[in-house]
Amino acid sequence: MSTTPSTVIRIKPHHYIHVLDNNTNVTRIEVGPQTFTRLDHEKVLTATPLPMILIPPRNYCIIENPVVTDKAGKLERDQYQQPKLRHGDKEIRFSQEPFPLYPGEVLLAAPVPLQIVLANNALRLKCLRDFVEIAADKKTEVVHVAGDEWLFEGPGTYYPRIEVQVLEGVKAVIIKDNQALKLRARLVTKDRKGVIRQPNEEWLVRDSGAYLPGVYEEIVGFVQSLVLTERVGYHLLALRSFKDTFGKQRKAGEEWIITIKDCETYIPDVNEKVVRDIKSITLTTRQYCLVDSPVDPATGKNRLGHQEMRHGERTFFLLPGENLVSGIQNVNVLSEDEALLLTCKESFGDVVGKDKVNRKPGDLWMIYGPCDYIPPIQVDIVERRKRIPLDVNEGIYVRDTKTGKVRSVIGTSYMLLPNEERWPKPLSPIVEELLSKSATRDVNEEHNEVERDPTQVVTYRVPHKAAVQIYDYRKKQARVIFGPELVMLAPDEEFTVLSLSGKIPKRPNHIRSLALFLGPDFMTDLITVETADHARLSLKLSYNWEFQVDQKNPSRLFATPDFTGDLCKATGSLVRAAVASSTFDNFHKHSAEIIQTAVFGKNSDGESNNRLVFETNGLVITNIDVQSVEPVDQRTLDSLQKSVQLAIEITTKSQEATARQEAERLDQMARGELERQKIVDEAEAEKSRSNLVRLQAQSASVESTGQAIAEARARAEAALIATESEVKKAKLECQASEIEATAELEEEIAKQEMELEHINQLNEMEISKAREMATIEVGKFSNQVSALGTETIKAIAQAGPEMQAKLLSGLGLKTVLLTDGTSPINLFNAANGLIGGNSASPAFSGFSDEE
Structure with missing residues (x-):
């Protein structure tokens, strides 16, 4: 099988390539360092070798479609030797040795640091699919079901899982002193004190410090404590039945108050409502109040329809349901000329002096001064009466409430009886107006009306040379009073208007x-x-x-x-x-x-x-x-007016002619005088003009002469000033040069003095340093000598020669010559050279030994 240079791929360490075998259609991975030779039926799927995935410490990455491994961590393959993949799944890999991506695996994101959760912080987690988690103690297992939520609380490092989603970060709230945190349960949950909370249930966390709300706990807000003082309390209402912080069972709708006697600060519970703040009521020794529907201390309930009298000196709070009747009242202090009219609301036994009197509802009686009086609950004060001082010309109308008879009391101080009252006498509006005008005129207050007390006896001052008729409707008689006189009406009398x-x-x-x-x-x-x-x-x-x-x-x-x-x-x-x-x-x-x-x-x-x-x-x-x-008649009036006008016209024309003639005569005389005066004024003006011309000529000559003299003097003074200025300038320049030279000389002298002083100080410092170093060295050597001792120093000095002598005697040498051919013989270093010292090794020229 032939190869070409292009089929050779050099894979660096920690790099890899994917190779597809076209015969088996299986993709394998080749990991460096190596030199890979591609065969003809193979295809390299990566253009260049890819670096392996390197996850630094405390980092992680997410792999999509990860390979399947067994419990030992070995790769599982199918029958075609293709790595098995978990398609559609993801895997989180933490810090490890660099690893390649197998065919089908996808790196979703570059390695990212692990999330650090600080103290008083947490992560809110949600389970996406069921899984079992090993607890922190590594002994118990926690089963999480899809949809569960929980908190990962700090401080710590959170290691993510594919089954868990991070919803949000949760930060602890700080609960200050005199403050509480109000929470609401979103679902059924158990709070940090182990209490089961139902959905939408609210409760308070009163412990100050940092509080991290649970996963199913919702923060409603903070509740500030109520500060209680001697003067301030609070009215509370129970929204539902519960047990308060004092351990007392409260029923829904129950009302109560808390004061400084209960606690100094109070945080209201979620089951109670602060209705209002209550101010304390303080009564002095001279005050009292009437409380409606007071609370019975034995039962703790309001006695509806009852009233209670409280008087000082004391301070108290009104309990729920209690009300003040007419507020705080002062003790009724009666002087000698004062009295109180009282009425009875309920039957009770009253003590008057040493006698006991049974009062019935509706009874009226009076208490006379001087005394202090606080009315019982069964008594109402109708009014406060004062003895009415009356002059001989003053009086009042008094009506008996039992008989209805009205009488007038005049000219004496009078105190109304219990069955008497002041009776307002009715008067017609026109009489009221006339009396008001008369009273206003009497007090000399114009444009102001005087208010009349209708219960006082009506009085009217009859003017001099006048008469007033008064009619008595009861007696059917009239009487006439002539002035000057003061009229005082009886209750049944009226004025004749x-x-x-x-x-x-x-x-x-x-x-x-x-x-x-x-x-x-x-x-x-x-x-x-x-x-x-x-x-x-x-x-x-x-x-x-x-x-x-x-x-x-x-x-x-x-x-x-x-x-x-x-x-x-x-x-x-x-x-x-x-x-x-x-x-x-x-x-x-x-x-x-x-x-x-x-x-x-x-x-x-x-x-x-x-x-x-x-x-x-x-x-x-x-x-x-x-x-x-x-x-x-208009015609008669016109004819009279015409005759009068004709007479007036004739007289007027005669006076006009006389005045005209006189005016013309005066006008002619004035014109003559004016012409004569004009001629005189023109002559005087000509004289003045000639004097003006002469004076102008004289002033012109004086002006020209003066100007010439002034210009000459100015030029001379200018030349003199310029010369003096030049002289002063030369003197000043000379002085400036002298000052500059002196300053430079002083500066150079000061600089040299400073340099000398600096050098002297440096020399003194060096001498002092050398002296101190010498002292230190001497002290050091003395200390070393004293520390080693004379015997030790002697032994050290003798150790070298003795050792060399013993060495030579050990070698059995009697005579030896050592030389390098150029240097003189150094017998002192010979022994050192023989024992491998630092000196150069000498050459052996010859030796002899004797047996």
Whole structure:
């Protein structure tokens, strides 16, 4: 069989090739080092020799379709000597001797390092197919079923398996002090304390430190501890029946509180809910409170419908179900002029002084000061009463709650009895308004209304020259009070409100008042009249009036509710009748006489009266005045205005002509004065102009002379300054050169001094070093001599010659000559040469021995 050079393949060590035998169709592997000669019926499947797979320590690789081996690790072959393969399977190979890939095997990935799992870390693993794992103790077997999950916890190195899939890395969580980790079970599992947990069950891990959650444990979150103090507690609610951390069995829906007496910090369990934080209630010695539905210490349950009185000094927390009634209250401290009105809610026995009194529901009684009072549970405080101090002009309305009778108490300090109360007297809105205005006017506070206490006796200050009528509805009587006086209403009395006409012309119900002014006073009214020749006129009349008081029947003053309206109507009708019978010219000339005669009339002597009396209410008109008469008809008014305007126009034109003539005369005089002044000013201007020209010429000459002198002086000073500058510059340059030379010289001297000092120090250091080395050597030699001793040194010195003498005597030599032909004979080294010393071996020229 012939061969060619191309069929020879040199395979290096740790390399391999795949060779296909075309006769048998079997592929074999050839491993180096060798020189492979390919036969004609063979085919090399690899273009070049492939390197073997080298897996470094702590690395692994994955082989697909691995070969089948027996228990001894030998390769199994089929009947055709083809290696058997596990098709569709994979194999993980760890660090080993370099190995080739058999035909059919595939390297899925290059060798990768093994995964190192640190402390407090783990790998979450999942079983892909059933297999049996040998436990770490190598004594027990762990059976894993497909779908199982478990953790590989560190620290350690994880060696992967084909049957296991790494799902994720798990890192331990750190549980701090006063903190707990809340977990939830995904499936049925056993926690690290060996407790079986059902799906979706939650629990807490309270141990501080690192915690690695199990494979079926899910982290819900962290639960912070509740810090309990003397002032703060917490209200808890059981979500389901369980046993709390104190070992007490709790039922679902049960509520309780924890305080500093139970623990300093508390982590709520998953089966309980923190409803709210509770602030402690502190009562001083002067405080008390009423607790509704208190908890019975014996049964631990709320006594519904009951109340409990608690008073200081104490600090407590409200238990679940307990509530404060009206909050924390202070002890009722009653002074000498104070009292409490009490009412009974439940029957109980009360002690008053030394007597025992049975109180029934609805009873009213009072506790008078001075004293401290805390009401029992069966008692409610209706109100706190204080003795009412009343001046002689002050009073209150008091109503008896049993009889309903109302009375007024005036001018004394009064304490209400248990069956009495202050009664608000109702007043009409108009009376309230009038009283408010009166009170505001009394305190001199304009535009502000004074709030009136309806239970106080209504008072009204009757002004001077005024009267007020008060009607008692119970007695059916009226009384009139004249001012100045203070009116105080009894409970059944009311004011008579006057509604008078006002404005110009008079309007009804314009003025509301409680007091009737008696006068004398005046009023003004505007009426329209018509003369006999049908001229309509507007008259503005003013009346002086006053009241005549009948002391026997003073109520006659209030017989007419609107005396101003009645007066104006009566006088207006009389004036209209009188004017209607007179012509316009006659009325225009005798208007005052006609109106006074119409109003006052004439006596039997034919003379005009001077007053008009209204018998109904005693109103007297003492005078009437015509303030203005104006035509109502427009034509009459126009004709009057024309005549007035004509007179005004004539007067105006006369004044305009006089003013015009005077203005023209003054204008001519002013023009003459202006022309004369203009001529004088022009002459003065010419004189000033000539002086200006002369001064300008003088200033020009002075300016030119001064400029020439200044320029000459400037040039001279400039030359002088330049020369001085050059001199100063030369001096400064000389000084600078001198300074530089001096500085360089000083620098060179300093440098040389430093170098000398440095050399001296180095020399001193070398001398010191040599001296110390000599001292050390001397000490060393002295120590060696003292250590060896004189006898030992002597023996060492004699050992060499003695040994050489013994050697020569042992050889039996009497005479010997040793020489190399060029050097003198060295008898000292002869013995050394004979015994193979370091010196050169001498040549033997001759010797003789004697027997």
